[in-house]
Amino acid sequence: xxDLHWPELIIFGLLFLLVTxxxxxxxxxxxxxxxxxxxxxxxxxxxxxxxxxxFLIGGDLYTAYTFVAVPALLFGAGAxxxxxxxxxxxxxxxxxxxxxxxxxxxxxxxxxTPADFVRGRYGSxxxxxxxxxxxxxxxxxxIALQLVxxxxxxxTMGFNAGGFLGHLPLLIAFVIxxxxxxxxxxxxxxxxxxxxxxxxxxxxxxxxxYLPAKLGGWGEIFSAAExxxxxxxxxxxxxxxxxxxxxxxxxxxxxxxxALFLYPHAATGVxxxxxxxxxxxNMSALPAYSVLLGLLALLGFAAIAAGTEALTNxxxxxxxxxxxxxxxxxxxxxxxxxxxAFSAIGIGALVPAAIMSIAAANLWTRNIYKEFLRRxxxxxxxxxxxxxxxxxxxxxxxxxxxxxxxQFSIDLQLIGGVVILQTLPSVAIALYTRWFHRWGLIAxxxxxxxxxxxxxxxxxxPATGKPHFGxxxxALDKLNxxxxxxxxxxxxxxxxxxxxxxxxxxxxxxxxxxxxRLRVFNGTDDTDPGDYHVDEGDKNLRPVGAQx
Amino acid sequence: MAxxxxxxxxxxxxxxxxxxxxxxxxxxxxPLYNRATPELFGMPFFYWFQFVGIAVGVACTAVxxxxxxxxxTVPARGEGTDVDDLDEGSAx
Numbered sequence: 132x133x134d135l136h137w138p139e140l141i142i143f144g145l146l147f148l149l150v151t152x153x154x155x156x157x158x159x160x161x162x163x164x165x166x167x168x169x170x171x172x173x174x175x176x177x178x179x180x181x182x183x184x185x186f187l188i189g190g191d192l193y194t195a196y197t198f199v200a201v202p203a204l205l206f207g208a209g210a211x212x213x214x215x216x217x218x219x220x221x222x223x224x225x226x227x228x229x230x231x232x233x234x235x236x237x238x239x240x241x242x243x244t245p246a247d248f249v250r251g252r253y254g255s256x257x258x259x260x261x262x263x264x265x266x267x268x269x270x271x272x273x274i275a276l277q278l279v280x281x282x283x284x285x286x287t288m289g290f291n292a293g294g295f296l297g298h299l300p301l302l303i304a305f306v307i308x309x310x311x312x313x314x315x316x317x318x319x320x321x322x323x324x325x326x327x328x329x330x331x332x333x334x335x336x337x338x339x340x341y342l343p344a345k346l347g348g349w350g351e352i353f354s355a356a357e358x359x360x361x362x363x364x365x366x367x368x369x370x371x372x373x374x375x376x377x378x379x380x381x382x383x384x385x386x387x388x389x390a391l392f393l394y395p396h397a398a399t400g401v402x403x404x405x406x407x408x409x410x411x412x413n414m415s416a417l418p419a420y421s422v423l424l425g426l427l428a429l430l431g432f433a434a435i436a437a438g439t440e441a442l443t444n445x446x447x448x449x450x451x452x453x454x455x456x457x458x459x460x461x462x463x464x465x466x467x468x469x470x471x472a473f474s475a476i477g478i479g480a481l482v483p484a485a486i487m488s489i490a491a492a493n494l495w496t497r498n499i500y501k502e503f504l505r506r507x508x509x510x511x512x513x514x515x516x517x518x519x520x521x522x523x524x525x526x527x528x529x530x531x532x533x534x535x536x537x538q539f540s541i542d543l544q545l546i547g548g549v550v551i552l553q554t555l556p557s558v559a560i561a562l563y564t565r566w567f568h569r570w571g572l573i574a575x576x577x578x579x580x581x582x583x584x585x586x587x588x589x590x591x592x593p594a595t596g597k598p599h600f601g602x603x604x605x606a607l608d609k610l611n612x613x614x615x616x617x618x619x620x621x622x623x624x625x626x627x628x629x630x631x632x633x634x635x636x637x638x639x640x641x642x643x644x645x646x647x648r649l650r651v652f653n654g655t656d657d658t659d660p661g662d663y664h665v666d667e668g669d670k671n672l673r674p675v676g677a678q679x
Numbered sequence: 680m681a682x683x684x685x686x687x688x689x690x691x692x693x694x695x696x697x698x699x700x701x702x703x704x705x706x707x708x709x710p711l712y713n714r715a716t717p718e719l720f721g722m723p724f725f726y727w728f729q730f731v732g733i734a735v736g737v738a739c740t741a742v743x744x745x746x747x748x749x750x751x752t753v754p755a756r757g758e759g760t761d762v763d764d765l766d767e768g769s770a771x
Contacts, residue, residue, distance in 0.1 A: 210713075216729040217706040220736045224700040227740060350721025370715065371725055377709040385707055408748060415740035418733050425730055429722075563691070664692065 135289035136461070142470030143288065143477060146330070147304070150323045150478055154311030157318040167511040168676040169243050172316035172518065173493045174403045177238065177675045181409045183321055185416050187486075188400040190324030192391065193420045195280030195480035196273075196544075198331070198427060203452040205431030208368045209360050211376055213428055217384035218391075219421035223414045226392045230401055232562045232663040234410055237402050239662040241673055244490075245398050245558045246498040252561050253569040254654035256502055261576055262554045263498035266395040269551040270491045272543030273394070274484050274528035278305070279453060279541070281480035282532070284473045286442060287457035298533050304481070309525045312485045313518050317403055320485040327482050330475035332423065337468070338460070339426040345463060346436045352429075355436035379604045379624035386628035390552045393559065395490035396483065406667030427456070434459045484525070492520035510678055542600040546587055549603065549628040553579040556639050562663070569654050571643035579635025586627045603627050696746040703736040 158166065163176045170177055179187060197215070204212025233248065242248045246266065250259035282301050290300045311319050343349050353370065360369045367373070372380055391397055404410055434455045439462060442454040460472045496517040501508045508516070531539065557572045567575075589609065592601025605627050607618035646653070665672065705711070712728040719727040 210725060213726065213729065217732065220706050220729070220732045221703050224703045224736060224740055227700055227743065228697060348721050350718075353721060353723060370723055372709055372713045377713065381707040381709055408744075411740075411744040411748070415737050415744055418737050418740075421733050422730065425726075425733070429726065 136466060136469075138466040139288050139461075139470035139473055142467060143284075143474045146326070146471075146474040146478065150326055150481065151307055151311065153322045153326065154308070154315060154319040157311070157322040158315035160318050160322055163676055165511075165676065166316065167514045169493060169496065169510065169513050169517060170241070170676045172514045173243055173489055174399065175317040175321055177403060178405045179321065179403050179409070180405055181412045181416075184400070184404040184409050184413050186324040186328050187321045187403065188397070188413060189417060189420045190320065190327050190479070190482040191396055191400045191486045192417075192483075193331075193424060193479075194273075194277055194483040195284075195476050196276040197424065198476055198479060199280050199283050199453045199456050200276075201424060201428045202431035202434070202456045205428050206434050206455050207431075207452055208365075209356065209370055210372050211367065211380060212431065213425075214380050214384045214387075215428060216421065216425050217381070218387045219418065219424060221384065222388035222391045223417055225388050227411070227414045229559050229562050230392060230410055230414075231407050233398070233558075234401055234404065234407060235665040236562070236658055236662045238667075239665040239673060240658060241677060243402070244395060244494050244497050245393070245554070246494060249557050249561065250498065250502075251657040252565065253557075253572075254657065255569045255573075258557055258569050258573055258576075259498055260502065261573065262557055263494045265550055265554050265576075265580075266494050267491050269547035270395055270487050271524065271527060272531070272541075272547055273396075274487045274491075274524065275531040276541065276544050277480040277484040277487075278528060278532045281477050283451065283453045284457050284477045286451075287454055287461050288473060291442065295533075301532070302529060304477075305484075305525060305529050308481050308485060309488075309522055312488060312521055312525075316518075317399065317486065317489055320482045320489075321403075323478065323485075324482045327475065327478040330471060331479060334472045334475045335423050335427050338430060338472070342430065342433050342437075342459070342463060346433060349429075352432050352436040356432040359435050375606075375622050376604065376624050379626055382626035382629045383603065386552060386626045386632070387548060389555060389559075389632075390548050390628065393551045393554050395494055396487040399486060399490040399493065408666075430456055430459060437463060484528070488521045488524045488528075489517075491524045492517040495520045495524075510676070545600065545603055546584065549583040549587060549631055550580065552628045552632050553583065553635050555632060556636060565653070565656060566643070567639050568643040568646040568651065570646050570651060571639040571641075574642040575635040575637075575639030578638040579631040582634050583627055583631030586630065590627070605630060694747045696743050699739045699743050702739050703732070706732040706736075 161176060161178065163171045166172050201212060201215050206212075233245070236242065236248060236251075240247075240251055242251065244263065244266070246259045246263035249262045250256065253259075278301060281304065282298075285300050286297070291297060343352060346352055357370050367376055392401065401410065404413070437459060439455055439459045441450040441452045442458055443450050457473060457476065460469045464472065496513050500516050500520075501513060505512065553576050556567055556575055560567060561572075586605055586609075587603065588599050590601045590603070590605060591598050603626055604624040607621040607623050607625060608616070610616060610618055610630070706729065712725055714725065715723040717724055
């Protein structure tokens with residue numbers, strides 16, 4: 132431990148203490164009659180209003196990792212990294228209507244997870260388990276990445292030792308987080324999200340006004356970035372897109388937008404809200420975070436202009452580009468403000484990590500534990516199981532960072548987006564129609580999943596010398612359907628997730644037609660058409676925390 | 680379980696205002712804005728145009744929200760409640 136940055140550390144410590152207190156107090160905030168029910172522990176009583184929902188979902192989707200990784204992408208590759216903008220612009224209009232239906236049917240039937248809905252809609256434990264397992268697998272590396280974000284900040288503040296000692300501050304922070312999430316459930320991140328988001332807004336607004344002024348204006352910043360990209364040999368960086376990566380830009384944005392609310396933690400934030408109007412209001416209020424994200428992304432260019440160099444991670448011995456933004460703050464801000472900025476990113480890691488672990492715990496409890504291990508589990512048993520599962524999930528994520536190269540988590544998260552997209556037909560399309568047969572959906576899932584993984588496995592990254600999992604951009608030239616190459620020779624790139632999703636839908640449709648011909652039983656539908664329009668305040672609405 | 684039987688034929692309720700939600704997808708059309716000029720505050724067109732894209736997206740979702748807001752209706756006292764009214768009702 133050399134040269135610790137004391138003023139930053141003290142401010143970070145104080146703010147961390149504040150959110151810890153909030154995390155424990157949260158168990159009594161807007162408390163229902165009991166915490167021994169997943170409606171309460173896992174969904175905060177299903178009664179969050181517009182403001183809380185805005186902070187909760189905003190804090191949930193715009194994570195610490197997003198805030199360090201997106202500027203790092205622009206720093207490294209330029210325009211391509213800005214895909215986060217179209218992604219978050221189209222995500223809300225796209226999901227506006229389906230999310231309302233998901234909220235209503237879940238409220239009417241007491242569903243806690245998207246897999247619960249699939250179970251009710253198709254009466255198929257196999258399909259529901261596939262959706263649940265997909266959700267857990269996609270969420271786990273995402274939690275680990277929050278640790279990467281938190282650690283980038285801790286290392287910049289001076290905790291950059293090698294080995295176990297270097298991970299110790301991270302471990303302590305996570306143990307505390309695990310304990311208050313265990314106790315307070317979703318209310319803890321909901322309350323902490325207020326602090327996190329206010330800090331983030333202040334920091335980013337100051338940063339985008341102060342830093343360009345100090346660096347000679349945006350014009351200077353963009354010129355410096357242009358000069359840097361002109362020097363590199365790579366054809367795929369630059370201030371603008373080129374002929375080959377425009378399709379990748381658009382499909383990556385589109386695929387990511389479709390995937391966003393399929394992630395279990397996003398669904399958890401949505402189901403915790405009070406009613407349909409709360410959600411509608413939030414669909415137009417959440418893009419405020421996109422403005423922040425866009426501005427923050429541009430700080431990647433500011434780091435180029437400022438000559439910021441990535442810190443070498445003592446644990447891996449490689450420069451870690453995720454430290455670019457923390458390092459930029461450390462270099463250019465007075466230390467007390469850098470302390471606030473680091474707290475914003477650090478606390479920004481805790482909120483999504485808590486929500487994600489709750490979402491994964493809900494999936495485990497409702498769709499695996501209750502489905503296969505204890506069918507007669509009472510709501511109190513479910514709550515107990517979910518609390519334990521949230522601990523296991525969190526320590527699994529810590530273990531990923533401690534014992535495995537963090538690069539593994541980054542690869543997994545890349546895979547996660549492709550993987551979670553394969554649940555779109557079973558969850559999002561099923562909200563509208565039961566036309567797809569359940570065996571069609573299962574077959575489509577298998578094909579989309581394995582083909583998607585195979586394509587990702589075969590993408591190299593020449594820049595880092597990695598032979599596999601080098602990114603999500605597939606050159607159309609490499610598209611090979613059982614030996615047939617429809618676009619041989621083309622260097623145009625496309626997002627793997629979309630390719631896999633198209634294959635998934637085609638297979639699902641073909642198997643559906645066959646299954647209908649053979650009159651295979653398509654399960655029973657537990658839901659009523661009216662369930663999809665239920666709203667708060669309806670008469671005879673299922674009570675929150677109902678004992679089945 | 681306390682969920683009531685609801686009116687049939689309620690499968691899909693479509694409002695023409697919902698079509699506005701398609702507009703923000705224009706941002707996927709990269710040739711529209713993949714160029715450097717005109718600049719704004721020293722920012723190439725590519726970058727500031729997408730900030731405008733956020734405003735367009737917000738405008739579309741906000742209009743849809745306002746025009747399709749599920750207004751609270753309190754059923755008249757004494758009258759038997761029709762199942763179709765239940766969907767629109769709100770205690771607020």
